[in-house]
Amino acid sequence: MVIVQEADFDAAALVEELRRRVAGKAGAIVSFTGYVRDYADDAPTQSLFLEHYPGMCEREIEALCATAQSRWNTQQCMVVHRVGELRNSDQIVFVAAASAHRTDAFRACEYIIDALKTRAPFWKRETLATGERFWVQQKDADAAKTSQWENPTET
Structure with missing residues (x-):
């Protein structure tokens, strides 16, 4: 299940929905919720x-x-990503993976959030409290992390 939307989401309700969908076949559900944070060093982030x-x-x-499902034997994965104007501390992304075993669920969830940051076509424009606006550039560390997943030596 993949949803891209402007509206906020209820992470607990999404976990419960995933739990219902796997109907007792998963021994683990791992979820990650990401939030808008203050990226800038110069002035506080007003919005993204x-x-x-x-x-x-x-x-x-x-x-x-x-x-993720093929590499780590997960029953289902779920991603909800927000778009539009978000304020500092707003929820921005929810990722979850359900699997028979926790290790597979953890790895699948981590892979999805890492790869999502570099492969999904999102563009972020940050506005600082000073009014300055700029496009957020992809970080080299994020690209390196995704590369490690795509060229695994041991995952």
């Missing part, structure tokens, strides 16, 4: 505006989930 490429974005996230 997220744009996405509709259709393509969802397909890319679905492909990430399919990869």
